[in-house]
Amino acid sequence: MGSPISHHTSHTMANGASSSNSGCHGGGSSSITHHTSHTMANGASSSNIGAHGGGVISSFNGHYQSHLVESSLVNSATDLCDLTTNIKLRETIELDQADDSTSTNTSSPCSSVSSISLDDTDNSDVDTIISGISTLANFKIIDSTLREGEQFATAYFDTAQKLKIAQALDEFGVDYIEVTSPAASPQSRADCELICKMGLKAKILCHIRCNMDDARIAVQTGVDGINMCIGTSSKLMEHSHGKDIAYIAAKAKEVIEYVKSKGVEIRFSGEDSFRSDFSDIVKLYSLVDSLGVDRVGIADTVGVATPMEVFNKIDALRKVVSCDIETHFHNDTGCATANAYVALEAGATHVDTTVLGIGERNGITPLGSLMACIMPTDREFILNKYKLEKLSYLEQLVAKFVSVEIPFNNIVLQKCD
Template identity: 35%
Template sequence: MLIDTTLREGAQLFGAYFRMETREDILSGLLRLGVDEVEVGWVGQEGLEELVRRIRHGAGETKLSVWSPCRSADIRTAATLGVDRVNIGIPVSDAHMGKRLGLNRKGLLEKLGRMVLSAGLAGINYVSVGLEDVSRADRSFALDAALLAQTMGASRIRLADSLGVLSPRDMCELVAAFRMHLDIPVAVHCHNDFGMATANAVSALQSGATFADVSVLGIGERSGIAATEELAAYMAVRGGDVKYRVEYLRDLCALVAGAAGVDIPRNKAVAGADIFACESGLHAHALSKSPELFEPYDPALIGADRKTAVGGKSGRAAVSSALGKGKTAYPAEQLDNLVASVRRMSWELGRPLTPNEFTDLADSIHKH
């Protein structure tokens, strides 16, 4: 299951400021996509209560949650927001406990136990406890914290690789260790500092985690977290999960990119403009015969289009195929001349030829 946190983690991206209308548009897009849970923001965030009120009636099966520090006043506030779940964050590494909170291990466990208990007493029916920096924490102590939270009434434990230092194998081992001892679901929050976030999230889900945090385009602190579009597409296409309406992904990515002021690389997985573009001769020729040879899924599944072009990497097969599409009567003996001309022109332009450029070039050679 996917917990989208674009409006919490994503909003922490340096320089990103989402206006209320934009937050509502993003939330509507996430509901249309069909994510299982949306973390709509954090306690104390301006306009949070209004946002929840605006979208509450249209949330359908998607659960709405909010992030809260492990403080009694914030937890009491969270209980009044009308969300389905409250995600309480608390660090479990010694460095964070000592330098951020001024607590030792015993003090942190006492605080955690009190806060989870108080959340239940405040009327919060679903308390998720996020163990921050768990990847650098003492494993046995982190397990003690998780078990205490479970005993005090927590409904979920969220494991945060806060600095993105884990590999997929490390993530599998971490999740398996917690799943072995817990009776409540495990979630993961994977940062992308070494480019591992999406792979770690997939590995976690395959190793027994029930939930994975994601954000659109992976935006968030520093290099962000696992990407909504990548996880949703993978689970829909490879996992056969029909609840995710992945045809809406690219529009959602464009919306978030504009709002956050980030560019989408043209080769960005799922969201990029050129991920189904092909110029290479062998690949282009194969695509014309059987697209699945060089495409992992039908572009139409995510609302994308296939495009092929001839250029400096094209050979006889690709150029012949392009001629056939253009319905140009062209003598076979002149094909080599056309291939050479296509390659030369493409290198001069520094890009593949447009359909009109190719047609004009073919006609010019044909006439001579």
């Protein structure tokens, strides 16, 4: 597993001010931090520590620079006076230490250092950290270009375009293709049925509300699975459907039992999960897990979640449910890819993506960006499972259909080393 490397350089000026830059990575993977410490002649020091939740392997390279001061940093008579005082003080301390050493020890001043063997160093903590590094090579992609992507401002996919996108996604190797609810319109239902009959390797999912009418229509289309959702935040419970958690639990139970009886996969997701009362989410997801749901979904519907929040909540959820965990991250703050990555580190198993990240408002986690983010960690898994050489065509196809230019800084992936 590749490890992010954080370089931090900090400089303390002669007047006591300091400049600092620290690298930080959250989410449980190991990082290597290079720490450079510079002590200036006035006694001030510069320091850098790169932090990483769950354990840090640090390589320190500290240099005591009592006689090394850049002239540009000394700007006043006061600084020069302090400099002279500090140098004299340090010289006095060094002389005293030298006298003590010669009176009790005739060996080389460096003998105590040179006698240390690296083989004798206790590496148990380092070994524990390294052994605890997990791989991400067990996740699945649910591409939602034909569902979430249809909410993009300029997306008006006709049937032929949907079939081409579905075929291209399947050739790339996504695990699931999610389409719009067949209950949305007769055309949506007809398109869903056509895609189900294409004979693709990817499983076909459709998105529905938490009600029996939607569930019955979905099952009739021949989909492999159903992604059911209902608002669970206080705002959505008040302004969207007007129901409470008890009602949601009862309806979810009814739909889950029906869909499972038909041999179809079922996911339950609380819309706006990250702004919901998390104790409600835990209780509700524990219930649906006991009912045999295949996945629970946790959705950052308005794109406000931070990576640390994502890790903590997914980690907590992973400890209370045994089913798979699907994640859906909107990109309003630019954190969708980072949030998807740390969600996988915390125990999520499925990530929702779209081609080029298209979707409502700023869209969701882009398929290409997720691939690029995971490549350094699980390169072999990505190359063996997904056909990266197909990504460029897929992105050009979708860009053409929604009338946008591929961004100048779009991720470019290649199979070669």
